[in-house]
Amino acid sequence: MAQLTDARSLGAAPDLSEHQRASLSGRIVQALRGKPGLTTGLLLLPGTLWMLLTVGTALVSIVVFSFWTSGFTGLRPEYTLANYQSLLRPGSSFWGITVWTLQVVAMLLIGVILLAYPVSYTLWRVIKSPYWKSALLLLFIVPFWTSYLTRTITWLPMFGREGVVNQVLMGLRITDEPVEVLLYSEFSMMVALWFLFIVFMVGPIYFSMQRIDEDIMSAAAVYGASPWKTFFLVVVPLTLPGLMAGSLFVVVLGLAEFFTERAIGGAQSPMLAGLIQRQIDVFQFAGASAIAVVLILITLALVGLMLRFFDIRRI
Amino acid sequence: MENTTKRFSLSGALFRVYIVLVLIMLYFPFVIMAVLSFQGPRGGHTFPLREVSSWWWWKLFHPGQSTEFSDVGEFLGNYLGALGRSLVLALVVAILSTIMALMAAHAFRKPFRGSNAVFYLWLLGIIVPGITVSLGLFLVLNRLGIIPNWTSSALAVHVMWTLPFCLIIFLMGFNRFDLDLEDAALVYGANPLQAYWYVVLPVLQPFILSSLLFGFTLSLDEFQRSLLLTGTTLETQTLPVMIMASVTTRITPTLYALGTLTTLLSFAVIALYIFFLIRAERKTGEALVEIREPKAEGEA
Structure with a gap:
């Protein structure tokens, strides 16, 4: 054991052989020995540079362009506050759309948690066989790896006047004519979104449930806590990390969502990202940039708030 | 005692039914999509099926070819x-x-x-x-x-x-x-x-x-x-x-x-x-x- 710590504190391995020293990789190893800072820097460099050039550039430029002027031939570098003024003036549709965006994300988050929590709980507590546990968990994760776009499109035939859901309802004689909210509406969009996003939540909650010590559960039972009490005072607090990880996904991707609204929601009630897309469609790049800045600020604020409650590096 | 075990299994059954329902909601749309991909040439992107055909699959593999069934405004990307x-x-x-x-x-x-x-x-x-x-x-x-x-x-x-x-x-x-x-x-x-x-x-x-x-x-x-x-x-x-x-x-x-x-x-x-x-x-x-x-x- 002493030998082990010794070697680690020196940070050194036995010397390289002549042959290894001569090779290129041997020379690299030799050059980096004893320079941990340089090694760290070199390891981080390619990816960090990549991020700076893409997301870094995008963030800086979008802020700058939001103060430029949209012209017929593209953006003109004439600085103005007009983009923000027309956005933020009272009575602008922007306010309603911002509130609507936050409403959709809140409804999405609440719905997904309510749908996913019992699923994770069942996999954890009700299903006993390890084989079934992993098989079912896999079934809930697989859609995550298929195409989001395709999964959205699969909801197209479900809604509408002759949609599957309305046909089933009429077939069962629950209703005589197609239900209005099941046309391409805001409600249909929410249903599609709930089942599109549930795959982000089941896994994280289940994994944090798995980490709950069995002793804690039996201790709660021994001391006479009712199942409900155990659930709300023991299980829910201990699954907060999983809930937060899943929520982070739902909020971030929910705020960025614009396809489902267009395809399923009837393209009547855009969220902020959808508004940006509509501005791009009509070449209002400066206006689009101003909305983008607001959307980015909202996203960063919500993410910052959530990251206060848990450390994403500890999942 | 008997009562609690019985109640437990009832809730267990309910939980099992629940995850099966959610799974159906996750995978059923895929099935519907696959079925509708065999829609007849005169059918649309929703039900009802008007005949069964491999017409749309054929179109997938032969992009940009206009036929007697081609519509105005149809997307012709490959x-x-x-x-x-x-x-x-x-x-x-x-x-x-x-x-x-x-x-x-x-x-x-x-x-x-x-x-x-x-x-x-x-x-x-x-x-x-x-x-x-x-x-x-x-x-x-x-x-x-x-x-x-x-x-x-x-x-x-x-x-x-x-x-x-x-x-x-x-x-x-x-x-x-x-x-x-x-x-x-x-x-x-x-x-x-x-x-x-x-x-x-x-x-x-x-x-x-x-x-x-x-x-x-x-x-x-x-x-x-x-x-x-x-x-x-x-x-x-x-x-x-x-x-x-x-x-x-x-x-x-x-x-x-x-x-x-x-x-x-x-x-x-x-x-x-x-x-x-x-x-x-x-x-x-x-x-x-x-x-x-x-x-x-x-x-x-």
Whole structure:
């Protein structure tokens, strides 16, 4: 054991052989020995540079362009506050759309948690066989790896006047004519979104449930806590990390969502990202940039708030 | 006593019914899509089925050919060509982001100054809404007079999107295994490269596979970030961007045929991943046993 710590504190391995020293990789190893800072820097460099050039550039430029002027031939570098003024003036549709965006994300988050929590709980507590546990968990994760776009499109035939859901309802004689909210509406969009996003939540909650010590559960039972009490005072607090990880996904991707609204929601009630897309469609790049800045600020604020409650590096 | 067991099993049954219902909601739409892809030539993108035919599948494989059933405003892009581009791109993205994320994850093993700043910069790749990245970079390229293409600008934002996921996967990997093993190998006379190749990489194999899977599947599906960055012609668009364009025109069951095809492809990729994962985990187990045994002897 002493030998082990010794070697680690020196940070050194036995010397390289002549042959290894001569090779290129041997020379690299030799050059980096004893320079941990340089090694760290070199390891981080390619990816960090990549991020700076893409997301870094995008963030800086979008802020700058939001103060430029949209012209017929593209953006003109004439600085103005007009983009923000027309956005933020009272009575602008922007306010309603911002509130609507936050409403959709809140409804999405609440719905997904309510749908996913019992699923994770069942996999954890009700299903006993390890084989079934992993098989079912896999079934809930697989859609995550298929195409989001395709999964959205699969909801197209479900809604509408002759949609599957309305046909089933009429077939069962629950209703005589197609239900209005099941046309391409805001409600249909929410249903599609709930089942599109549930795959982000089941896994994280289940994994944090798995980490709950069995002793804690039996201790709660021994001391006479009712199942409900155990659930709300023991299980829910201990699954907060999983809930937060899943929520982070739902909020971030929910705020960025614009396809489902267009395809399923009837393209009547855009969220902020959808508004940006509509501005791009009509070449209002400066206006689009101003909305983008607001959307980015909202996203960063919500993410910052959530990251206060848990450390994403500890999942 | 009897009463409680009976109540318990009732709630157990309810829970089981519930997850089956949710599973139906997850997978039933796929089935509907597959069924509607065999819609007759005169049918639309919703029920009812007007005859059963392979018409829309035929159209998928023969893009741009107008026939007696062609409609005005029908989308005539070549989906399969776009699929080919997307597959190539996804493969490159998966490999690039896995290598760069693995390198960075090694750096994060030891605390260093500014590690939080670097980590959150990477995380921005997930956090920042995709369409804003697309817009910002599109406008920059426009100013610079660079024409976007799927092999350049789209590749750049795809890797930007997948890198943070791959990094988190590897950070989880390093949390899971203590890599004292590496030190042990060094003590027992391996050089750093040997220690890395024979000890660290085999232990990380499951995570490398997961990283490749995430990189591949996330890239294959990416459209928010690359929306404005794959070029303006149908010949350079990736599949998701082309699908975006087609949905805003007129939806035909060809889209369902395409969706069915790509979903089957996704399932195949996932099956491949699971197969290799099981193999890798068996190997990792063996490797850990092999490495630990001489250590145990040494201590005894």
